[in-house]
Amino acid sequence: MACPTGALTERKALQSVIEALGNPELYPVIQFSPTVPAAIAEEFGLKSNKDVMNLLRSAFRKMGFRQSFDASFAADINIMEEAAIFLERQPENKKFPFFTSCCPSWVRYIEVFRPEFKDYLSPLKSPQQIMGTVIKQYITSSAGIKPEKVFVVSVMPCTAKKAEAEADGSGNKSVDAVMTIRELIRMIRFLGIDLGNLETEPSNTAFGLSSSSGRLFGISGGHLEGLLRTISFMSTGQDLNPAKINDLRGLKSRKEARIKINKQAVNVVAVSGLANAIALLDEIAGGRDDFQIVEVMACPNGCINGGGQQIGLDEKSLKARMKALYDIDEEEMVKMAHKNPTVTELFDKFLSKPNSAMNRDILHKDQPKPAII
Numbered sequence: 001m002a003c004p005t006g007a008l009t010e011r012k013a014l015q016s017v018i019e020a021l022g023n024p025e026l027y028p029v030i031q032f033s034p035t036v037p038a039a040i041a042e043e044f045g046l047k048s049n050k051d052v053m054n055l056l057r058s059a060f061r062k063m064g065f066r067q068s069f070d071a072s073f074a075a076d077i078n079i080m081e082e083a084a085i086f087l088e089r090q091p092e093n094k095k096f097p098f099f100t101s102c103c104p105s106w107v108r109y110i111e112v113f114r115p116e117f118k119d120y121l122s123p124l125k126s127p128q129q130i131m132g133t134v135i136k137q138y139i140t141s142s143a144g145i146k147p148e149k150v151f152v153v154s155v156m157p158c159t160a161k162k163a164e165a166e167a168d169g170s171g172n173k174s175v176d177a178v179m180t181i182r183e184l185i186r187m188i189r190f191l192g193i194d195l196g197n198l199e200t201e202p203s204n205t206a207f208g209l210s211s212s213s214g215r216l217f218g219i220s221g222g223h224l225e226g227l228l229r230t231i232s233f234m235s236t237g238q239d240l241n242p243a244k245i246n247d248l249r250g251l252k253s254r255k256e257a258r259i260k261i262n263k264q265a266v267n268v269v270a271v272s273g274l275a276n277a278i279a280l281l282d283e284i285a286g287g288r289d290d291f292q293i294v295e296v297m298a299c300p301n302g303c304i305n306g307g308g309q310q311i312g313l314d315e316k317s318l319k320a321r322m323k324a325l326y327d328i329d330e331e332e333m334v335k336m337a338h339k340n341p342t343v344t345e346l347f348d349k350f351l352s353k354p355n356s357a358m359n360r361d362i363l364h365k366d367q368p369k370p371a372i373i
Contacts, residue, residue, distance in 0.1 A: 010159040010308070013177040014187060020151040020177070021064040027145050030060050031069040031131045031175075032155040034210075035218040035303045038324035039157065039181045042317060043310065044188075044195050048324045054200035059193050067139075067205055071154070074131035075214030075226070076337035078102065080347065081124055081363055083230040083338075084354035086293065097284065097291045100223055101365075102126045104164040105298035109274060114281055123364045125174075127217065128154050128161055130363055132174030137362070138350045139207055147172060154178045157218075157306030158299070180308030209342045212332035218325050220272035220302035221248035221255045224295045228259055228268065229336045234354075235262045243335055249326065251301050251318060254280075270295040272302050 020028050037056060041048040046055070053070070060068040086098050101107050101122040110117050125133065132154070136147040152175050154161060165175040179187070188195065202208075213229055216222025225245045232240035240259070247257035248270055255270045269291050271277050277296045284291070299306045304321040305313060334340055352358040 010162060010180060012183060013153075013162070013179045014183055016177050017153050017179060017187070020153070023151075025149065026151045027140065027149050028065050028151045028153065029067045029069065029135060029140070030065045030153045030155065031071045031074075031128070031135070032056065033128075033157055033218065033303060034070065034072045034075070034215040034325065034328075035157045035306070035309075035321065036155050036181060036184070038304075038321045039309055040185070040188075040195070041324075042320065043185050046195060048320070051200050054202055055195050055198050057203065058198040058201035059188060059195060061201060062193055062198070063187070063191060065153070068203070069131060069135065069205065070203075070208060070210050071127045071131045072210035072214035072217070073207055073340075073343070074127035074134065075102075075217045075223075076211050076340045076343045077130050077134070077346070077351075077363070078124055078127050079213060079226050079230050079337035080343065080354045081359060082122055082227055083234050085122065085124075086227075086231055087234055088355060090292070096120070096289075097294045098122065100227075100293070100295045102217065102223060103297045103299075104158070104160040105274070106277060106296040108160070108163070109277070109298070116285075117281065123360075125363055125365050126161075126164060127214075128156060128164065128178075129168065129174050129365075132165075133362060134207070134346070134350070136172070136174060138346070139205065151176045155181065155184045157181050157303045157308045159307040160298070161308070181306075182308060182310060185310070206342055207346075209334070209340060211334045211337050211340045211343075212329040213335060213337050214340075215325055215328050215332075218303045219322050220253075220297050221245075221250075221270040221295065222302070222325065224248055224257070224268050224270050224293060226337060227293070228257075228261070228266065230338045231266070232259075232261045233336065233338050239336060244329070251315070251322065253300065266293070267291050268293040268295070270297075272297040273300040274298045 037052040038048045041052045057068045099121045132152045136150050140150045154175050162178045165178050213226030216226050225248050229240045248255050253276045259266045267290050
């Protein structure tokens with residue numbers, strides 16, 4: 001199992017990434033987690049704001065990447081699809097509680113140690129794998145670039161994302177290499193890139209727009225918050241009001257909320273840290289049945305404290321990273337996945353109605369043998 005806490009040394013991807021950047025036969029692109037800008041700002045003494053994301057894009061261009069993508073865009077796709085799956089299951093109360101599946105360490109734990117809960121997992125690929133799929137099968141192919149020529153690199157706060165990419169059972173891998181944030185920091189320094197003296201570069205693709213719900217995936221409870229916003233809209237035609245769910249915010253290891261949607265209460269819980277997830281599973285196995293949705297992140301507090309982040313963080317740093325994501329949610333005009341016009345267009349032109357048979361072929365997981373990295 002890939003370690004979720006950085007206690008083991010991960011397999012490095014830097015060499016393969018540098019080789020791909022130097023290969024004229026390849027079209028290298030990069031995607032990054034919503035936790036990356038704040039971590040980079042912290043490491044290089046920059047102010048954590050929108051400019052950092054655009055400085056990163058400039059740095060990626062300088063490295064040789066042809067395009068860069070915010071994986072929060074794929075988190076919006078994940079929300080749309082999961083909301084539809086939840087609402088399909090809800091009337092019959094089947095396969096409940098509904099477990100999120102974006103954290104590969106959590107998924108691996110269920111597969112190996114608690115297989116009796118496997119059917120409760122969301123069948124969706126993670127945002128990393130969805131973004132890789134969309135890049136290769138739609139974005140670059142629409143520009144006439146063959147998928148096999150596209151080399152997709154991910155920058156993630158998570159060592160287990162490396163195993164997830166290797167375990168892709170779709171034939172042609174959606175993601176070719178995964179770097180941790182530590183590796184990205186090393187690469188920036190190795191190439192002598194001075195972030196403080198770069199010009200900011202806005203997104204060079206129409207697929208750079210994401211809602212703030214997608215960016216909340218970086219903090220424990222954020223996935224649930226974004227998902228409930230879209231479940232409410234799909235169920236009632238109205239936006240959840242207020243959109244902010246305080247009970248799902250903060251650094252607590254277990255957060256519970258009860259949200260009224262369409263005159264029905266939806267009970268949810270977010271836990272972080274695998275020990276807390278195990279305790280919750282034991283409660284459910286013992287007969288607890290009042291939760292409809294369960295979000296689990298194996299790393300304490302979620303991706304802001306992932307195994308691919310710099311090691312040895314204090315609570316002050318965690319709070320700063322958490323605040324950066326919550327500030328984006330306050331400031332962004334588009335706060336909900338279903339209001340992201342680019343995502344809506346993608347469902348119209350490439351995908352189909354959420355949870356359709358076509359989407360299940362593209363966005364849902366195959367069942368390969370998990371890789372050990």
